Amino acid sequence: MRKLLSFIIVLALFGYGENSYSQKESITIYQANKILTIDPTMAEYEAVAVNIHGRIISVDTLNNLKDRFYNAEINYEFKDKVIIPGLIDPHVHMTLGAMMYGLDFIPPWEMETPSGKVQGLSNKYDLLERIAELEKNAQDGPLILYGYHDLVQGELSREDLDKISQTRPIFIWHYSGHDFYLNSAAIKKSNLSKKLANKFDGIGLNENGELNGRIYEDAALALFKTLAPELMSPSHIKKGWEGYENILSRSGVTSVAEMGYGIFGIQTEDFFTNNFYTEEDHYRLFQVPEHRAFNKEFGKNKIKKIIKLSKEKGRSARVLKQVKLFTDAAFYSQTMKMLEPGYIGGQSSGKTGLLVTEPNELADTIKEYWDEGIDIHIHSNGDAAQNVTLDAFEKQAGGEKGQRFIIEHGGLFLP
Numbered sequence: 001m002r003k004l005l006s007f008i009i010v011l012a013l014f015g016y017g018e019n020s021y022s023q024k025e026s027i028t029i030y031q032a033n034k035i036l037t038i039d040p041t042m043a044e045y046e047a048v049a050v051n052i053h054g055r056i057i058s059v060d061t062l063n064n065l066k067d068r069f070y071n072a073e074i075n076y077e078f079k080d081k082v083i084i085p086g087l088i089d090p091h092v093h094m095t096l097g098a099m100m101y102g103l104d105f106i107p108p109w110e111m112e113t114p115s116g117k118v119q120g121l122s123n124k125y126d127l128l129e130r131i132a133e134l135e136k137n138a139q140d141g142p143l144i145l146y147g148y149h150d151l152v153q154g155e156l157s158r159e160d161l162d163k164i165s166q167t168r169p170i171f172i173w174h175y176s177g178h179d180f181y182l183n184s185a186a187i188k189k190s191n192l193s194k195k196l197a198n199k200f201d202g203i204g205l206n207e208n209g210e211l212n213g214r215i216y217e218d219a220a221l222a223l224f225k226t227l228a229p230e231l232m233s234p235s236h237i238k239k240g241w242e243g244y245e246n247i248l249s250r251s252g253v254t255s256v257a258e259m260g261y262g263i264f265g266i267q268t269e270d271f272f273t274n275n276f277y278t279e280e281d282h283y284r285l286f287q288v289p290e291h292r293a294f295n296k297e298f299g300k301n302k303i304k305k306i307i308k309l310s311k312e313k314g315r316s317a318r319v320l321k322q323v324k325l326f327t328d329a330a331f332y333s334q335t336m337k338m339l340e341p342g343y344i345g346g347q348s349s350g351k352t353g354l355l356v357t358e359p360n361e362l363a364d365t366i367k368e369y370w371d372e373g374i375d376i377h378i379h380s381n382g383d384a385a386q387n388v389t390l391d392a393f394e395k396q397a398g399g400e401k402g403q404r405f406i407i408e409h410g411g412l413f414l415p
Helices: 062-068 094-101 124-137 158-162 184-189 194-198 217-231 234-250 266-276 291-311 359-370 383-394
Strands: 007-009 027-036 044-051 056-060 073-075 082-085 087-092 111-113 116-118 143-148 170-174 179-182 203-205 211-216 253-261 284-289 322-326 375-380 405-409
Touching: 027 062, 044 062, 056 062, 094 234, 094 253, 094 266, 111 234, 124 143, 124 170, 143 217, 158 179, 158 184, 158 211, 170 184, 179 184, 179 217, 184 211, 194 203, 211 217, 234 253, 234 266, 253 322, 266 291, 284 291, 291 322, 291 359, 322 359, 359 375, 359 383, 375 383, 383 405
Parallel strands: 007 082, 027 073, 027 082, 087 253, 143 170, 253 284, 284 322, 322 375, 375 405
Antiparallel strands: 027 044, 044 056, 111 116, 170 179, 179 211, 203 211
């Protein structure tokens, strides 16, 4: 069987325009074993003509394209391959991904990373052994590792990490991206205390009421001052961003949507985007504003700002007339909001998860954007969260402006 994917066309194959073609243009015709398009009326062809700017001019048989573009160069590099349109990932987080892909991984299963595949660590013994190995070989400073998953690798405590080092701060970042696990040195460096449990839901305490090392969801803000110099330094973001782009490229992804523009600060994300992304890259980046970020920055003018940004030309990444909201928390971390009896095992056993937006606030927040014709993407995971989300949506007007309501993730639904 022939390999399906060796070459990805950047633009969708129906986006060509022969009328604008001039024989003076530099044209390359790529022959393939088969070319798949997303136009059902012309599903398969054997050659594609592309101009010097990377724009597709035509798809047809090789002979027809040779006759039509008689000055074209013929490229046979992919004659035994299948060419497909570029893939779209409608939900990514570029800055968050850059933070993660700049780190060493300790995943429960095999994962793709910028430097290739990393083997999974399927149990707690292998996990702790790998953390100890990385700690031994790490440069001075905090050790931050990504990819741990408690449901596969076993529960991780402050004491487990203290056995690896009592002097180096160790931060283990959960696979979901919503939880951190700290040793005593990291707790001390972050100036954390059990009193924070009065302020945040996401402060893990042991049976004695002391910090167990788990910091999650809203409480992750308490780690920001400690982790930001490490995770958000331009050098770290550059490394991770380029690594993320590498994965997108070799996976054939040519368009992505940042589903939460502004979460780490609008100006900060603009700096990273302007410095590490250009239209010359192999993919197109779109940005969906995050409600809390824009509400904090612009208050009552947030919707006007979103609409204004969506009309601006010349931005490296296009802002969409859409918004991202959150109903509840994370699936993998067992913090999504569940109906009773909630979680019966794992680190959230006996609990029902967390709401990010209270039910009495959600309908009003949706209405602000919905009535202005803005598409709404809403992070809604647990079955209890779906009830909250749908109850809030049911209170809205009919959507006469053609706006859309999209549930992101949608972890659990009841009939």
